[in-house]
Amino acid sequence: MSSYYGERSGGIPTWESFEAGDDDEAVDISEYQYASRDHLLFCIDASESMHKVRPKKEDTDEDEGPTRGKSALHQVLESVVRFEKGKVITGPADSVGLLLFNIDAEKVKNTSGNYKPGTLVYQNLRTINAEEIKKIIKLVEQADEEYREMDEEAEEEPAILKETFPSAKKGDEMNIADVLVTCNFLFRDAGTKLAGNKRVFLVTDNDDPPAAETTLAPAQTVYGDLQTYGITVNTYFIDRPNHRFDPRGYWNTVLNREEDDGAPTAAADDGLDALAAIMDDLIIRQAPKRKQFSIPLKLGGKDGEIEIGVSGYSMISEQGKGQPKYVRMRGQAVEEVMTKTEYTSAETGSILRPEEIGQAYQFGHEATIPNILDRNWWESDEAVEQQRAVAEEALRLDEERREREDNGEEVDMAELRKTANGEPMKGEGTKTGEEKKVVARTRLQFKPDEVKELKTLGVPTQIKILGFQSGGNLKFDENIKHSYFMYPDEDAYTGSTRTFAALHKSLIKLQKHALALARFRSNTTPEIAVLIPQEETFTKEGAQDQPPGLHVICMPFADDMRKPPKAITENLLATDRQTELMATIVKRLRFKGEKYRSEAYPNPALAFHYAQLQSLAFEEDFDPNEATDLDKTLPKHAGMHKAAGEFMREWNREIEEDERASITLIKPGKRSAAVSEADLADIEGMWKKGKLDKLKVTELKDYAKFKKISLEGKTKKADLVIVMDAWLKTNVGMGNKKAKN
Structure with a gap:
């Protein structure tokens, strides 16, 4: 997570700079747009050159199989299949379509819509589904099988591809304006609910389309229309065997690119390689960034006079296999089962209505805690009998009401309602002048509003900024929960994006963070949180690396903090x-x-x-x-x-x-008695007698520990004897010689 914290703590502006004004009052809010779904349309050139077999690359990993290469169309379709198979799992809500142009209009005609002649809509732009993908999978599998059965010297591609996608005749190729118009029609027919990234992957090997000069202006106009509708065109230009694709001129003019952009060089990647790379990148599974909360943000004044809308997204979430659905197998069709939950009375077995069901908390145990005080009147046999009588009376009055209404008579509804609601009759309940007695109960019931107030302490679902702090007031170990990333929500309040951007810009400029009281959802408790701004960063290529926004980090309560263990040994420093x-x-x-x-x-x-x-x-x-x-x-x-x-x-x-x-460290918590020299075995005497190997391992280790002899990590008795013998020869032996002199 990148933020404003750095080494410039000495140059933090003062709060007076808030009122000094800003030279750049215009706040850029374009970066706050957010999209989570992909809608991709593959637009593939099916001209004669795309059907020609390309030489096999020398650096390919495919050591087995045919030595010749595949056609460009064949390789592109393989990338599309791999992408769509992955998208079934990684992006089931995304949309994918497949359009081929420069098709022989006399052999293949469009049947899925009123599109330009020479185009073939092999897959309409709609949500991914396995049945449609099977169609293109079988096509590519059949093409691969024919490819393996062909001769090594064959220069033709599989016949299934030529039959399915016949090329237009020389001179009948489509102009790019009509191709882009068809792409626009496909997005139009897909509906207006395509929220997210809308892209066209245009694949071709022709850098000089027919009638380039006359179709240049119309193509530019249609490309501008696509941009207006939020549709991006990504191009993948393929080199021919003896010709490198040169986008300068026609394509750069249509796509409003610089003349030097895409200039052919010896090290430039081919469009097939770039397409395969982007396909692998797109099928990486990413958990959808669902909204965790969408609540108001209050700031300014004593009680938050400025109110805007914000939405929070979870940055880290556990990804599981997903919940399976109950289905019913009926022949070849699979029907999803609709589940319904009903509650029944334990005594009568009748189905209870929602208003008859409440929630109660268990207090004690019914079987072991008897009701030693006076029973509640409503629990007595008299009350049960009266409830039965009230129910019978209500049925009788209901029948009487129907009879009177049939005869055109008026009905005393007050009496009927009073009886039907089960209100006690006169003289029932507590007698006049009698003191109410406390009844011991094992189930305590609260109203939903009371439970909500107990949990929330009366704090509404909102984020209220209490003040601002500098980064030195935060500690790293106070971040114990997963944070949220907050964006403005323009749908909740108009102007939220501009206000949010101004707040974000001011926090970065002053190198501050906001302290807030937050309650994110209706079933959560209030929390103190800090709002840390994150500045937008870019990669070397100019793409966005990290988006701008506010990280919402919940501060821990006192009982959330744990003290470190008492017995912690200091780590050994490396040399x-x-x-x-x-x-x-x-x-x-x-x-x-x-x-x-x-x-x-x-x-x-x-x-x-x-x-x-x-x-x-x-x-x-x-x-x-x-x-x-x-x-x-x-x-x-x-x-x-x-x-x-x-x-x-x-x-x-x-x-x-x-x-x-x-060195073996003694584990903390285990106290061992101090070893004195008198407790040690006569190591020196046994060594002089040559009986060092007769001692126990523990005796050798105790002596080594007392004399601070390094055992060099050895644990076997034979190794310990060798180490001890060498040490005794060096120290005890030299000492004896000095004593004799």
């Missing part, structure tokens, strides 16, 4: 050489780009579960023994040892040769 070696190891084992992407390493158990679901949905074979590659968290030992193996071995030698590694 300079050990530190240098470990720094080198860490540097050599860094991730590419020096950034860890947690989403690239899915939970192995979930990946195994989703692989089973995918194989079942697409009627594919699944072998659990061959699913070991699903675990992306397994360390790559070969690569690690290749990069830093030499330093690892040297570091291990440094640890083993360190004398401190052989």
Whole structure:
């Protein structure tokens, strides 16, 4: 999490700067737009050149199989299949469509809509579903089977692709304006509820479309219309065998790009490689950023005179397999079962209405705590009998009311309502002048409003800013819960985005954070939270790395803080050489780009579960023994040892040769009696007699501990005898010689 905290604590502006005015009063609010779904339309060129077989790349990992390559159309369709199969699991709410252009209009005609001639809508733009994906999967599988059966020297692609997507004749190719118009129609027909990222993946190998000069202006106009509707066009330009794609000129003019953008170079990536890379990136499973709360934010004045709308998103959440649904199998059709819950009376078995059901808290145990005081009148036999009489009377009056209404007579509704509601008759209940007695009850009932007030202390669901602080008032160990990331909610209050952006900008400028009293949902308790601003950051390529917003961190209560254990031994400090070696190891084992992407390493158990679901949905074979590659968290030992193996071995030698590694620390909490010299065995006498091996291991260790002799981590008796013998020869033997002299 990046924030404003840094080394510039001495230059924090004063609060008087709030009133001094700002040169840049205009606040940019464009970055606060948020989208969570993808709607992708693949627009693929099916001209004759896309059907030609390309040479196989030398650096490919496919050592087995045919030595020739595949056509560009074949490879693009394989990427689409891999993407759609992954999207069934990773983005079931996303929409995907498949459009091919430069199709022979005489052989294939569009039947799904009134689109431009020469286009084929193979998949309409709509929510992902397994049945539609099976269609393109079978097409690609049949193409792969034909590809493997063809001769090695064949220069033709599988016949199934030519039959399904016949190319337009030379000179009949479509102009790009009509292609973009068809893309616009597909998004239009998909409906108006496409909230999220809307993108077109345009794949072609033709850098000089027919009638480029006459269709340039219309294409620019249609491209501007797509941008107006929030549709982004991502292009993937494919090189031909003897020609590198040059987007300068026509394509850069249509897409409003710079002339140098996309200039062909020897090191430039081919569109097929770029498409495969982006497909792998898009199918990485990401948990949807659902709103955790959408409440008002109050600030300013004594009681929060300014009120805006904000929404909070959970940054970290546990991802599970999801809840299965109850279904009913009826032949080939599968119907979802609608569940319904009803409560019945334990005494009569009748179904209870919602207004007849309440909640009560157990106080004690009914079976063991008898009611020793006077029973409540409503629990007596007299009350039960009267309730029965009231019910009978209500039925009688209801029949009487119906008869009178049929005869056109008026009915005394007051008497009927009074009886039907079960109100006690005159003279019932507590006698006049008699004191009310307390009744011991084991079930205590509260009204919903009373329970809510007990939990919430009367605080409404809102975030109320109480004041502002500097970063020095926060401690790292006070962040004990997962934080929320807060964005403005323009739908709740008009102007929320602008006010939120101004607050965010001021907090960053003054290097402060807000202290607030928050209650996020109706079923939660109030909490003290801090609102820490996060500034927007960008990658080297100019893409957004971290969005701007406020992190909502809940402060702990007093009983949430735990003191550290009393007996903690101090860690041993590494030597300079050990530190240098470990720094080198860490540097050599860094991730590419020096950034860890947690989403690239899915939970192995979930990946195994989703692989089973995918194989079942697409009627594919699944072998659990061959699913070991699903675990992306397994360390790559070969690569690690290749990069830093030499330093690892040297570091291990440094640890083993360190004398401190052989010291055994006494576990805290176990008190052992102090060992005196009189309690030790006669080690020196036994050594002089040559009977050191007759002693016990504990006697040797006690002597070594008392004399502070390093055992070098040895535990076997034979090794201890060797160490003790060497020490005694050096110290006791030399002492005897000096004494004799």
